Amino acid sequence: MKDPVIIFGGDGYIGWPLALHLAWRTERDVVIVDNLVTRRLVESAGSDSLVPIGSPSSRMLAYERASGKGNLTFVRADARDPKEVDWVISKYQPESVVHLAQQRSAPFSMIDQEHALYTELNNIATNLNIVFSMTRHVPGAHLLKMGTMGEYGTPNIEITEGPVEIRRDGRRHRAMFPRAAQSWYHLSKVFDTYNVMLANKIHGLRATDVMQGVVYGSQTNEIVDESLSTRFDLDSVWGTIINKYVAQAVVYNKLLIYGKGRQTRGYLSLYDSIKCLSLLLDNPPAEGEYRVVNQIDETFDTLQLAKKVKAIAEEFGYRVGFEKVRNPRVESENHFYKVQRKVLPSLGFSRTRQIDDVIREIFQVVVKYKPRAMKMKALLAPSVTWAGRKKITSDSFQLPRDLTGWPASHELIELAKDQAAKVPS
Numbered sequence: 001m002k003d004p005v006i007i008f009g010g011d012g013y014i015g016w017p018l019a020l021h022l023a024w025r026t027e028r029d030v031v032i033v034d035n036l037v038t039r040r041l042v043e044s045a046g047s048d049s050l051v052p053i054g055s056p057s058s059r060m061l062a063y064e065r066a067s068g069k070g071n072l073t074f075v076r077a078d079a080r081d082p083k084e085v086d087w088v089i090s091k092y093q094p095e096s097v098v099h100l101a102q103q104r105s106a107p108f109s110m111i112d113q114e115h116a117l118y119t120e121l122n123n124i125a126t127n128l129n130i131v132f133s134m135t136r137h138v139p140g141a142h143l144l145k146m147g148t149m150g151e152y153g154t155p156n157i158e159i160t161e162g163p164v165e166i167r168r169d170g171r172r173h174r175a176m177f178p179r180a181a182q183s184w185y186h187l188s189k190v191f192d193t194y195n196v197m198l199a200n201k202i203h204g205l206r207a208t209d210v211m212q213g214v215v216y217g218s219q220t221n222e223i224v225d226e227s228l229s230t231r232f233d234l235d236s237v238w239g240t241i242i243n244k245y246v247a248q249a250v251v252y253n254k255l256l257i258y259g260k261g262r263q264t265r266g267y268l269s270l271y272d273s274i275k276c277l278s279l280l281l282d283n284p285p286a287e288g289e290y291r292v293v294n295q296i297d298e299t300f301d302t303l304q305l306a307k308k309v310k311a312i313a314e315e316f317g318y319r320v321g322f323e324k325v326r327n328p329r330v331e332s333e334n335h336f337y338k339v340q341r342k343v344l345p346s347l348g349f350s351r352t353r354q355i356d357d358v359i360r361e362i363f364q365v366v367v368k369y370k371p372r373a374m375k376m377k378a379l380l381a382p383s384v385t386w387a388g389r390k391k392i393t394s395d396s397f398q399l400p401r402d403l404t405g406w407p408a409s410h411e412l413i414e415l416a417k418d419q420a421a422k423v424p425s
Contacts, residue, residue, distance in 0.1 A: 004092045005030050005094060007019050009101035015098075017220040019072060030073070103119045103123055105185060106183035123192060151211060159338065217362060218230065256323055260303075261302045266297070276344055298355065
């Protein structure tokens with residue numbers, strides 16, 4: 001039997017179905033590590049998962065009943081705490097570590113100064129804690145870190161999978177493809193990338209850095225009943241675009257198109273996200289190798305996606321229109337976008353389901369939970385803008401105080417109070 005796999009962030013949208021998949025198809029132990037903070041952060045934005053999700057203990061029991069196996073374990077721990085991370089990795093001696101334990105929302109990071117600070121400190125700390133503990137306790141293990149295609153931005157050349165060759169004054173140099181993050185969240189992922197690269201250079205850390213596109217859907221093969229559901233976010237802070245479009249079609253009977261709708265990105269279904277991550281775990285890089293993987297399946301602009309959702313909405317009895325709204329983000333709306341993909345095709349990746357079929361599955365879920373979606377109606381419209389003067393803290397999106405456990409955050413709160421006291425009544 002192989003050594004365990006640890007999934008930090010295994011309670012989340014991708015982490016839970018990945019844990020199910022890995023545990024179900026093998027006899028190896030899969031250890032989920034999570035502090036359940038995403039549930040609380042979503043609640044802080046006034047939202048919730050459209051699909052009700054169980055507690056960790058109820059999920060473990062549901063898995064055991066459905067699979068007849070007991071190889072899935074939940075450990076409640078905070079990856080921001082180096083001692084807790086060290087204890088987990090030392091105890092379980094994993095063969096592979098999947099790192100998903102991060103604040104994953106770009107709009108959340110753009111709310112105000114405090115949310116930007118939380119995002120960057122949280123994401124950098126969790127990443128470094130895992131890296132250092134692995135080099136101490138399991139130096140030959142494989143780190144599979146979740147990055148994002150958003151690190152690259154939208155350059156006017158093809159995005160390479162790994163280094164790019166630079167030529168200048170008759171000389172050549174290979175360097176990591178340039179990064180151009182467009183939110184504080186994406187910038188935190190750039191820091192993570194370079195920290196893992198440095199750990200590889202210094203300690204020989206075996207690592208796969210997954211630059212993942214936008215994921216959509218709510219189902220995988222292992223989600224055989226509602227007790228095994230993963231979370232499904234539809235609001236403008238936490239939801240991804242296709243999931244949000246379907247929710248808008250059902251709730252608003254219209255789709256909100258940001259700007260011109262020509263922003264192009266890479267996409268893949270939740271089925272294929274899990275399939276890709278599993279392939280990468282089954283086929284790790286060589287010892288001491290740092291491997292970059294551009295994990296997307298297809299590219300679309302947002303208007304193309306809206307037209308797909310509109311057409312499928314009619315199958316469910318919804319006549320949907322388009323409403324163009326001011327783009328809350330600061331980004332190019334007409335741009336070149338091409339992505340090199342070599343690693344996953346070389347490992348045998350092929351698409352599990354066509355995008356239209358997955359959109360139909362999403363409609364089935366949203367229609368089923370329409371009364372729950374209607375309660376979150378006001379949250380479907382964009383509520384966070386990138387530009388403009390930012391407050392230190394926001395009254396509309398209050399971060400839970402116990403999550404801001406670093407001195408700088410308390411100083412920010414006191415500064416905000418001092419500034420508020422100086423404002424004439």
